[in-house]
Amino acid sequence: MTDAPLETLDPTLSHTRGESEPALIEQTIGDNFDDTVRRFGDREALVDVAQGRRWTYAELRADVDRLARALLAVGVKTGDRVGIWAPNCSEWTLVQFATAKMGAVLVNINPSYRSHELQYVLGQAGISTLISAESFKTSNYRQMVDEVRDEVDGLERVIYIGTSDWDELLARADEVSESELSGIQAGLKNTDPINIQYTSGTTGFPKGATLSHRNILNNGYFVGELCDYTEADRVCIPVPFYHCFGMVMGNLACTTHGACMVIPAPGFDPAVTLQATQDEKVTSLYGVPTMFIAEWNLPNFADYDLSTVRTGIMAGSPCPAELMKKLIASGIEEMTICYGMTETSPVSTQNRTDDTFDQKVGTVGRVGPHLEIKIADPVTGETLPRGKAGEFMTKGYSVMLGYWEQPDKTAEAIEDGWMHTGDIGVMHDDGYVEITGRIKDMVIRGGENVYPREIEEFLYTHPDILDAQVIGVPDAKYGEELCAWIRMKEGAAPLTAESLREFCTGQLAHYKIPRYVEIVEEFPMTVTGKIRKVEMREVTAERLGLL
Structure with a gap:
């Protein structure tokens, strides 16, 4: 198929049209x-x-x-x-x-x-x-x-x-x-x-x-x-x-x-x-x-x-x-x-x-x-x-x-x-789009906007982590704090909040490092495979007494 754009739009703005x-x-x-x-x-x-x-x-x-x-x-x-x-x-x-x-x-x-x-x-x-x-x-x-x-x-x-x-x-x-x-x-x-x-x-x-x-x-x-x-x-x-x-x-x-x-x-x-x-x-x-x-x-x-x-x-x-x-x-x-x-x-x-x-x-x-x-x-x-x-x-x-x-x-x-x-x-400048999360999933910690996707990508580089999801949970001091739900690879020892913090220190800004860690076998998901972060927040807040 051809790659000719429908018309030229202002390349400085986040607005594009597809091929005709x-x-x-x-x-x-x-x-x-x-x-x-x-x-x-x-x-x-x-x-x-x-x-x-x-x-x-x-x-x-x-x-x-x-x-x-x-x-x-x-x-x-x-x-x-x-x-x-x-x-x-x-x-x-x-x-x-x-x-x-x-x-x-x-x-x-x-x-x-x-x-x-x-x-x-x-x-x-x-x-x-x-x-x-x-x-x-x-x-x-x-x-x-x-x-x-x-x-x-x-x-x-x-x-x-x-x-x-x-x-x-x-x-x-x-x-x-x-x-x-x-x-x-x-x-x-x-x-x-x-x-x-x-x-x-x-x-x-x-x-x-x-x-x-x-x-x-x-x-x-x-x-x-x-x-x-x-x-x-x-x-x-x-x-x-x-x-x-x-x-x-x-x-x-x-x-x-x-x-x-x-x-x-x-x-x-x-x-x-x-x-x-x-x-x-x-x-x-x-x-x-x-x-x-x-x-x-x-x-x-x-x-x-x-x-x-x-x-x-x-x-x-x-x-x-x-x-x-x-x-x-x-x-x-x-x-x-x-x-x-x-x-x-x-x-x-x-x-x-x-x-x-x-x-x-x-x-x-x-x-x-x-x-x-x-x-x-x-x-x-x-x-x-x-x-x-x-x-x-x-x-x-x-x-x-x-x-x-x-x-x-x-x-x-x-x-x-x-x-x-x-x-x-x-x-991006080339018209490609990065999705950083849902508006409602964005975490605001102490006035800083934190996008869970960035942190999740980093956590995937840990040799023992199979899958990771990051959510915001209530916090009296910062408004929200970060919690990482983690699925470990088979045979790997479970991570603790301390060991995860050590892994992240020097690689992520301090406010992007999860305070809490939940090791789980699976994530709550819809039948289409979308992660239910709303449910994860509710479960975590209740489990940690943050409600």
């Missing part, structure tokens, strides 16, 4: 999928390793269309909300494309939700049809649905994957002709809402980010373009479909390029992921940093053949430099880093495959095609000079339609087309 080529896709997801099938019908499209099933693009379209006709037959109409509550599986992918083809709005439900959260989402989105797994891990979905079903107005049907419900649904497909489905598909617009994803807020109930065909189809396409995808690529997707990382950066990046989607397992397992990567000759591997850390630290890691992997995407959290060194040593030299949020479909910036090591570990890349980004003063909204920290904001085709039936929340988040991310960023 290739052009935006102005199709619906269904039409674009059909085009891919026409071009690559005989190529492998989907592999569900756990189920031992695989589809060519032609076979996948046949099953997608059958499911779309079945949904129409049972009364689902264009614009209706269809919820899906399940871990990663081939049925999830079928539902994603079937709803897109007949214009139902797919509502992604977090697999870790419990009955209270389920009830809220079913009601708030107005879900009429729920497609659900029966269970996953410790979650009994059927039991939770039974608990809330009578409390939710408008829920007409629940269909459980892998049961007679699913078979009975598919059996009704013949009641609707292929021409009827084609007519409905032809009447859809690419600006129609097609997906609702609930963002996990730190307070109150989650908000439903409402995304159009145009939003997510283009984001998946350009993410794939920047990974240099072709129909020869095979993408291993261990990240959840319920989130944009799985269903957009994974599935839609593949289908817009004729590449193959590989589902290694319903949930993340490092050994199973690497086995699938080897067996399926994967060329692109996805994950959040904690996933890659778990994979590369398997005792038998060297036994896996990853020679086919050339690229991939790491997102959700910044990539530690030590981890990137391991990936490169394994031959994965074209790994890209993505940054974004659900409300922006999700990716706003991405590294290019040939970026330097420092650009990949020190930044989250630069602005994507047809997008615009800036770093602004969070109080005044003024665009800041390059090199100054402020709020990262983004504008363009990727910005959501709004929060479902919450115009007040939408107005707070989007201003003149600009999406407020709530993240602190710094734009």
Whole structure:
């Protein structure tokens, strides 16, 4: 793809626009999928390793269309909300494309939700049809649905994957002709809402980010373009479909390029992921940093053949430099880093495959095609000079339609087309952006602004530290003090606050050295692999008696 900028902007300001080529896709997801099938019908499209099933693009379209006709037959109409509550599986992918083809709005439900959260989402989105797994891990979905079903107005049907419900649904497909489905598909617009994803807020109930065909189809396409995808690529997707990382950066990046989607397992397992990567000759591997850390630290890691992997995407959290060194040593030299949020479909910036090591570990890349980004003063909204920290904001085709039936929340988040991310960023002279944390994660210690990311990067250089997260906790004297949560490498002796201080002294300014150390086995995380620093602060403050 070309690298020509859309126009020249003031190079002293933190404001850039992405390339204008290739052009935006102005199709619906269904039409674009059909085009891919026409071009690559005989190529492998989907592999569900756990189920031992695989589809060519032609076979996948046949099953997608059958499911779309079945949904129409049972009364689902264009614009209706269809919820899906399940871990990663081939049925999830079928539902994603079937709803897109007949214009139902797919509502992604977090697999870790419990009955209270389920009830809220079913009601708030107005879900009429729920497609659900029966269970996953410790979650009994059927039991939770039974608990809330009578409390939710408008829920007409629940269909459980892998049961007679699913078979009975598919059996009704013949009641609707292929021409009827084609007519409905032809009447859809690419600006129609097609997906609702609930963002996990730190307070109150989650908000439903409402995304159009145009939003997510283009984001998946350009993410794939920047990974240099072709129909020869095979993408291993261990990240959840319920989130944009799985269903957009994974599935839609593949289908817009004729590449193959590989589902290694319903949930993340490092050994199973690497086995699938080897067996399926994967060329692109996805994950959040904690996933890659778990994979590369398997005792038998060297036994896996990853020679086919050339690229991939790491997102959700910044990539530690030590981890990137391991990936490169394994031959994965074209790994890209993505940054974004659900409300922006999700990716706003991405590294290019040939970026330097420092650009990949020190930044989250630069602005994507047809997008615009800036770093602004969070109080005044003024665009800041390059090199100054402020709020990262983004504008363009990727910005959501709004929060479902919450115009007040939408107005707070989007201003003149600009999406407020709530993240602190710094734009370098070359246009690459460094994310230094959430505005709410920034620690103010004795008047000094401290960005945890800088300290975490330094802690990764300790020979015995596997992973580290830094948070601020209440302090009577300084307002906030620093606490490091640390996961030790196997066999290493636990660090103390004193030994960590000794390691940091002379390397970090005194006010950046953590006062407290918590040695843990794991970090609290969302199902998408994002670290829950809010929960870490609460636990630490309570444990240390700082409340």
